[in-house]
Amino acid sequence: MGKVLAMKRFFAALSLAALAACSPAARQGMVTRMVGLPVSDDAELQALATSAPRALAQLPKHNLAAVVLLAGSRDGVERWRTAERIEIYTRRGMVIGTRGLGDDLMDLDEGGATAVIMAHAHGRVSRIYRALDGEGRIEIRAYICDIVPQGPTTLARDGGPVSAFLVQETCHGPRDAFVNQYWVKGGKLLQSEQNLATSAGPLRLFNQP
Amino acid sequence: MKFLFSALFFATLAPLAALAQNRTPHLSFQGMAGHIEMPSAFAMPDGTLAFALSTHAQGVRRSSFAFQITERLSGSFRYAYFDGYFDNSSRALSLYDRSFDLRYLLVREDLQGWLPAVTVGLQDFGGTGVFGGEYLVASRHLGETLEISAGLGWGRLGSYKGFDNPLGFLHDGFKTRPGNTGGISDTGKVDFDKFFRGDAALFFGVNWQPRENLGFSLEYSSDAMEREVARQDYAHRTPINIGVNYRLSDKTRLDLAYLSGSTLALGLSTTFNARQSVLPSGREPAPPPVVVQDTKAAASWNLPEAREAASAQLAQALEAQGITLESIDVAGPSAEVSIKNTRWLDPAQAYGRTVRVLSAHLPQSVETFEIRSEKNGIAVAAIAIDRTDLAALEYAPDAAWQTYARADLRDAGALPDPRANRAMDLDLALRPYALPAFFDPDNPLRIDVGAELFAEWRPTRQIYLSGALRQPLLGNLGETKRRSNSVLEHVRSDFALYTQSDKAFVEHLTLEHFSRPAEGLYGRVGMGYFERMFAGVSAELLWAPIDRPYALGVEVNGLRQRDYEGLGFLDYSVFSGHVSGYYDFGAGYGGQLDVGRYLAGDLGATLTLSRSFGNGIEVGAFATLTDVSFEDFGEGSFDKGFYVRLPLSWLSGEPTQRRVGTTIRPIQRDGGAKVDIRSRLHPLIKDERAAAKGDGWGRFWR
Numbered sequence: 046m047g048k049v050l051a052m053k054r055f056f057a058a059l060s061l062a063a064l065a066a067c068s069p070a071a072r073q074g075m076v077t078r079m080v081g082l083p084v085s086d087d088a089e090l091q092a093l094a095t096s097a098p099r100a101l102a103q104l105p106k107h108n109l110a111a112v113v114l115l116a117g118s119r120d121g122v123e124r125w126r127t128a129e130r131i132e133i134y135t136r137r138g139m140v141i142g143t144r145g146l147g148d149d150l151m152d153l154d155e156g157g158a159t160a161v162i163m164a165h166a167h168g169r170v171s172r173i174y175r176a177l178d179g180e181g182r183i184e185i186r187a188y189i190c191d192i193v194p195q196g197p198t199t200l201a202r203d204g205g206p207v208s209a210f211l212v213q214e215t216c217h218g219p220r221d222a223f224v225n226q227y228w229v230k231g232g233k234l235l236q237s238e239q240n241l242a243t244s245a246g247p248l249r250l251f252n253q254p
Numbered sequence: 255m256k257f258l259f260s261a262l263f264f265a266t267l268a269p270l271a272a273l274a275q276n277r278t279p280h281l282s283f284q285g286m287a288g289h290i291e292m293p294s295a296f297a298m299p300d301g302t303l304a305f306a307l308s309t310h311a312q313g314v315r316r317s318s319f320a321f322q323i324t325e326r327l328s329g330s331f332r333y334a335y336f337d338g339y340f341d342n343s344s345r346a347l348s349l350y351d352r353s354f355d356l357r358y359l360l361v362r363e364d365l366q367g368w369l370p371a372v373t374v375g376l377q378d379f380g381g382t383g384v385f386g387g388e389y390l391v392a393s394r395h396l397g398e399t400l401e402i403s404a405g406l407g408w409g410r411l412g413s414y415k416g417f418d419n420p421l422g423f424l425h426d427g428f429k430t431r432p433g434n435t436g437g438i439s440d441t442g443k444v445d446f447d448k449f450f451r452g453d454a455a456l457f458f459g460v461n462w463q464p465r466e467n468l469g470f471s472l473e474y475s476s477d478a479m480e481r482e483v484a485r486q487d488y489a490h491r492t493p494i495n496i497g498v499n500y501r502l503s504d505k506t507r508l509d510l511a512y513l514s515g516s517t518l519a520l521g522l523s524t525t526f527n528a529r530q531s532v533l534p535s536g537r538e539p540a541p542p543p544v545v546v547q548d549t550k551a552a553a554s555w556n557l558p559e560a561r562e563a564a565s566a567q568l569a570q571a572l573e574a575q576g577i578t579l580e581s582i583d584v585a586g587p588s589a590e591v592s593i594k595n596t597r598w599l600d601p602a603q604a605y606g607r608t609v610r611v612l613s614a615h616l617p618q619s620v621e622t623f624e625i626r627s628e629k630n631g632i633a634v635a636a637i638a639i640d641r642t643d644l645a646a647l648e649y650a651p652d653a654a655w656q657t658y659a660r661a662d663l664r665d666a667g668a669l670p671d672p673r674a675n676r677a678m679d680l681d682l683a684l685r686p687y688a689l690p691a692f693f694d695p696d697n698p699l700r701i702d703v704g705a706e707l708f709a710e711w712r713p714t715r716q717i718y719l720s721g722a723l724r725q726p727l728l729g730n731l732g733e734t735k736r737r738s739n740s741v742l743e744h745v746r747s748d749f750a751l752y753t754q755s756d757k758a759f760v761e762h763l764t765l766e767h768f769s770r771p772a773e774g775l776y777g778r779v780g781m782g783y784f785e786r787m788f789a790g791v792s793a794e795l796l797w798a799p800i801d802r803p804y805a806l807g808v809e810v811n812g813l814r815q816r817d818y819e820g821l822g823f824l825d826y827s828v829f830s831g832h833v834s835g836y837y838d839f840g841a842g843y844g845g846q847l848d849v850g851r852y853l854a855g856d857l858g859a860t861l862t863l864s865r866s867f868g869n870g871i872e873v874g875a876f877a878t879l880t881d882v883s884f885e886d887f888g889e890g891s892f893d894k895g896f897y898v899r900l901p902l903s904w905l906s907g908e909p910t911q912r913r914v915g916t917t918i919r920p921i922q923r924d925g926g927a928k929v930d931i932r933s934r935l936h937p938l939i940k941d942e943r944a945a946a947k948g949d950g951w952g953r954f955w956r
Contacts (some may be wrong), residue, residue, distance in 0.1 A: 117543055122649040130539030134649055141649060144540035144956065147533035147907055151955065154651035173651060179530035180868025181600065183952040212660055 060254050062169050089116060090128060098253060100125060102133060106147075106246030133248070137163070138227075138234025140241065140248055146148055148243040151175045151183065160193045162212045168192045174214060174242035186242045188216040190225075200236060207254050216240070223247065230254070280401060280461045280469065280499070281523050283308045283387075283509070285318030285330050286376070289459030289473040290495040290511045290519075292411075294403040295373035295393035297359045301529035301867065303898070305329075308521035310513070312488045313337025319898075321867065321873050326359040329875070331918065332385070333379070333693065333898060334490060339485050350695045352920035353378035353385055365393060370394040377411065379803040380444045384481060387411035388450050391457075401461040402782050407476045408450050414478035414493050416453030443884060443891045467501035471511070472810065479514060491515035512790055523579040528871040532906035535956055541575070541607050544648045546641075547613040552617045555584070568615040575607040576909065580628055580671050580715075588622040588638075592672045595627050597909050599870050599901050600950035606638055609644055626666050627942060630768045630933060631716035632776060633666040634942035635800055648955070650655060658951045665800040669774035671715070687724060691731055691749070692918060702729030702753065706761065718933075721763040726756045741886050742924040743826055745787070745853040749922060751818045760821060761786060774799040776935045785930040788853070789823070790812045796935040800946050803838035805935060811929055813853070828855055830929060836936055842866045846936075856880035860893075860926065866949065870901035870913065878926030886925070893926035895919035931954040 055071035063216075090251040093114045102125070103110040113125035113133060122141065125133045130183040131145035141153045161168035178184040216223055223240035225247075227254050235254060240247045279296035282288025285306035287296045298304065304320040313336065320330035332353045338522075341348035352931075356373035362951040370392040378385035408419070410430065421428040431452025432445075455476035463469040475493045482488035497511035509521040519568030551567050554560035569579040576597025583590045591612065595604035605625055612623050622640050626633035643660045646654045687706040692699060711719045731753035738747035766780035776796040788815035798805035805891040810831035815824040832850030839845065846862040858880025866872045877894040884891040899915030904907075944950065 118547065119543065120645070120649065124543055126540065132540035136649070144535075144802070145538065147535060147537050149535035149956070151535070151952065152649070152651045152653050175652065175654075177534040177952050177956075178868075179534055181531070181534065181870075181950060181952060182868045 085250050087128075087130070090126075092115075093126075100253065101250075101251040102127070102250075103249040104110065104247070107247060110205075133250075135250075137251070138237060138249070138252070140237075140239045143241065143245070146241075146243075148245055149176065150241045150243055150245075151177060154194055156190075158190060158192060158214065162214070163229060163232055165194045165210055165212060165229065166192070167194065176243045186218055186220075188218040188222075188242070190214050190216040198228070204254070207235065218242075259814075277929070278302060280463075280471070280524050281306060281525070283310075283316065283321075283356065283511070283519060283521050285320045285332065285523065286328065286357065286375075287373075289401075289461055289471045290497045290509075290513070291475055291477060292403065292407075292457045292459045292473045293373070293375055293377075293389055293391050293405065293496075294359070294401060294459060295359070295371040295405075296363070296401070297326060297328060297371070297373070298525065299527055299529075300325045302525050302527050303873070304525040306521060306522060306523035308509070308519055310519040311517045312482055312486045314482070314486070320355075323873075327799050328354045328357055331920075333698070334384070335698075336384070337486065339481075348695070349384065349696060350693065351384050352693060353383075354380055354732045365395065375588050377409070379449070382436075383445065383448075384444070385410060386448070386591075387477075389457075399463045401459075403458050403459040403461075406454050406553075407457055408452055409816075410480075411476050412453045412455040413455065413480055414455055414476045416455040416476075417449055419450075419452060419454050421450055421454075469499045469501075471495075471499065475514075476699055489514065489516035489757075528867045528869070528873070531904055534869075535953075536903065536909055537907040538909045538956075540916040541956070542571075542610045542614060544610055544644050546618070546645050549614050551615045555615070555617050556619070564615065568611070571606065571611045571615060576612075577604055577609060583672060584616065584620060587620060588624060589620045590624045590626075590636075590672055592626045592633065594629070595911075597911065598911070598953075599903050599911055599941075600953045601627050601910075601945035602949075602951040602955040603956055605945075606954040606956065609639055610724055613641060613644060613762075619869075626672065627936055629717055629942065630766075631712065632768045632770050632939075634939050635946040636664050636666045636669055637946075638662040638664075653955050654952045656722070657954050658948050663800070663946055665773045667770035667775055671770075672800065680713075681708075683708045689729070689731065689753075690916065691734070691753075691918065693735060694734060696735060697730065697733070700730045700734065702726045702731040704729070714940055716768050718766045718768070719764075720766070720932075722761040723758055724761045725758040726753075729760065732756065737904050738924075740924045742854045742856070742882060743828075745815065745828075746828070746922055746927045747922050747924050748818075749787075755819050757819065759819065760785070762932065764932075769932075771795075776939060778933065778935055780931070780933070783816065783821070784932070787816055788929045789816055790814055790827075790929075792929070792931060794935055797934065797941075798836075798939060798943060800898065800943065803840070805836040805936060807834045807836070808832070809834070809934070811931075812931055828853055833930070834936070852878070852880060852925070853929060854882070854924045856882045856925055858882075858926060860928075869904045870899075871901040871904060872915075873897070880926050882925040888923050890921035890923060893919065893923065 093116060098115040100113050102113045111127040113127055115123055116126045117124045121136055123135050125159040133140060134142040137159050139159045140154055143149045152175050156170035156172050158170045171190045172190055174186040176181050193216045195213050198209060198211045199206045200209050212227045214225040225240055226238045227234055228236040236251050238247050238249045259763045263608055278298055279287040281304060283291055285304055288294045300322055306318045309315045316334040317329050318332040320328060322328045334351045336349040340347035355377050357373050359373050361372040363371035375389050377387045387407055387409030389405050389407040389411050391403055393403040395401055419428045419925055422736040428451050431448055457474055457476035459473035461471045473495045474497050479488055479490045483490050492515035493511045495511055497509055497510040499507050499547040501507050506524040511519045513519055551562040551564055555564045572579050577594055578594040580594055582594040593608055598604045604627055609623050622638055624638040626636045639661045647657050684707050688701055688703045690701045704724055707723045709721050734750035738744050740747045760783055762783055762785055764780050764782035769777040771777050774797055778794040781791045790811055794809040796807035813828055817824055830851050830853055832848040834848045835920055837845050842865050844864050848860045851857055857876060860876055860878040862874055862876040864872060864874030875896040879892055895918055897915060897917040899913045902910050902912045
């Protein structure tokens with residue numbers, strides 16, 4: 046009897062060990078904290094907390110959101126960070142990288158999309174996204190994107206309605222396709238939904254007017 | 255055979271048609287692609303690891319571990335228990351059987367056309383042969399929901415309604431199959447002279463998956479279950495087996511089957527793919543930014559009175575990134591920095607974090623950062639990167655590749671040793687340990703767990719004094735009753751005698767020196783208690799040029815066998831040593847050949863084949879043949895086994911260098927045994943050497 050029990054325990058231990066390797070907990074490894082700036086001993090965060098420009102970032106596919114603070118900029122690239130140091134890099138509002146999401150966009154060649162979008166023009170561009178595959182190697186995901194201006198529109202904001210120009214970008218790649226949306230005002234992105242071409246999905250950014 | 259594989263980058267624009275072929279096929283109770291007991295011809299996606307457990311009502315329990323070694327070749331290890339196999343009335347005479355399977359996909363299914371997948375397989379070659387059989391099977395997908403197979407089996411798979419071997423027309427010898435000559439000393443040998451011999455029989459199978467998580471299987475089995483009928487009161491009423499399966503999750507499935515019209519069986523299987531990762535870029539927070547202006551910290555570097563404080567600030571900032579600053583030498587426009595990477599699995603990520611911190615803490619007048627990442631005081635490569643390149647590439651597309659291309663890489667062995675200017679610390683750690691032991695028929699899984707006090711002290715840069723004291727807390731290793739009957743010197747088979755006491759014991763205590771004698775050369779000399787069973791002196795020299803796929807090493811040891819308790823010795827001493835050749839075949843496949851003298855004084859060679867994945871997972875198998883005869887070796891015939899190592903960071907997403915792993919030998923005996931030295935050179939430098947070739951640089955900017 047003891048031996049049968051021993052075998053059972055052995056098999057139970059083996060299967061548990063195997064199952065643990067794919068626990069759903071690991072899948073929740075994306076941004077897990079909600080809006081808010083908790084008290085922390087992060088010096089940079091304390092310095093930014095009161096006065097730095099801020100935006101709202103959402104990952105609708107994962108039902109998550111966070112406030113991001115502008116932590117710095119260099120060479121035309123703005124670095125936005127959350128309280129727990131997850132960062133989004135943008136150039137003129139176009140997301141070109143993330144860090145800390147668990148499946149990050151490492152870098153992006155936007156192929157001239159920003160210029161076309163800011164000009165409210167039609168265009169076709171190629172976007173090259175780079176992310177890490179399951180083995181930690183850079184994987185290239187290429188898309189052909191059609192940019193089509195949609196026209197003037199109004200956004201509801203706290204201070205009242207704000208007018209902006211909506212531009213839509215439809216991207217097709219070998220594995221999937223997505224649609225990005227940009228609300229442009231005065232040469233800046235007031236709001237956008239940009240797909241990161243990773244399992245994080247679309248990223249919505251709401252900037253201050 | 256050198257492909258265009260850049261170590262770094264695979265552009266994986268996988269066309270949609272290939273996705274269908276990447277489905278994990280239905281697994282049989284054998285733990286490999288199949289129906290219920292019969293195999294199918296499909297291959298699992300490359301890099302898949304599959305675990306399966308099953309229990310059959312007649313008193314058979316099986317566990318298996320399968321690995322898709324290449325796109326076409328897969329292997330598995332099986333551990334099975336047959337209740338009352340030798341004598342129905344007494345469980346003490348049950349059979350615990352360990353065996354290996356291999357299968358090869360000869361023809362890939364043409365999803366657009368009509369060509370089926372065709373696979374040839376060896377079931378249970380070597381081992382006691384209880385499952386022994388060979389097969390040739392063809393399978394096809396029909397629509398989205400059906401898998402059908404038809405095949406020809408030999409051996410166990412040719413035992414039901416067998417007919418004259420069709421291969422008999424090639425040679426008469428194929429018509430008959432030699433029986434097991436029996437005896438425990440025959441186990442473990444590969445029975446080449448049995449393969450595809452004797453009667454053959456047909457088998458068929460169908461898998462139907464009408465729903466995402468529910469499926470059914472039906473097969474016509476060519477296995478007459480002769481052994482089970484004879485020894486376990488098994489009733490073989492019909493060759494038809496039926497089964498139903500339920501998908502518990504993406505990767506885990508439960509199977510219930512009714513075999514031979516008489517017996518129920520239940521199975522659980524789980525697969526995961528070593529080429530995939532839930533969190534490919536990890537959960538660590540974002541790195542600090544590259545800085546292009548002089549910060550306060552940087553400016554004070556040039557003031558002699560503030561240099562000390564600035565250096566301490568730099569060390570602190572690096573520590574926050576998981577990097578220990580070993581030394582720094584700033585001479586004009588260049589800074590030479592030696593670091594120890596304590597957190598990142600990929601050395602390139604350590605370089606990336608280091609240069610970011612350096613850019614903020616060193617003045618703008620320092621234009622070039624030269625970094626050496628050291629392990630045990632020796633560095634493989636010195637990487638030099640210009641500050642201007644860093645600034646230009648931080649947010650640039652294709653930054654990882656560009657950075658690697660612009661970095662100047664040199665073998666650190668060709669450079670003078672950096673000056674050591676930091677006090678050497680004592681590292682102390684208290685951590686748990688677990689020591690498993692497998693396959694004792696009295697208890698197939700035993701384990702001891704306890705606490706380990708680990709200490710490491712470096713009186714000089716390259717001298718390491720290291721030790722670990724272990725205190726077993728709970729476990730059942732001491733219950734092992736079986737004693738070795740080996741005719742060889744008991745260099746390994748007396749493992750049980752070392753675990754009888756629950757007093758604290760010294761796991762290892764060594765004094766070692768590591769060096770870089772010249773470009774491409776690495777050296778190690780050490781003395782002390784290397785492992786639980788052996789102590790002595792050891793020296794190793796490795797030639798591993800930085801830009802070549804091969805390496806050559808030689809190791810010599812003078813050893814005494816340790817006493818079962820305490821720090822004393824037994825009477826046995828031995829000179830052992832090896833010449834080792836290492837080769838990187840590319841795409842993660844590697845081989846190692848060691849030729850030399852083993853612990854029992856036997857002469858021979860070990861071949862190890864391994865596959866490493868970019869995320870740190872490693873799977874390998876080894877076999878050793880020496881001048882010890884199969885009879886003298888005893889059960890198992892020769893030393894062989896496989897290992898799996900998983901990085902914890904792959905499991906959790908949190909950055910850490912710790913790995914978990916196990917080496918499984920079907921049987922541990924005394925032939926072909928090597929002393930277990932923790933700090934052998936090739937494994938020590940492996941990661942850094944790969945990084946010097948560009949591996950893992952995707953994480954430089956992470």
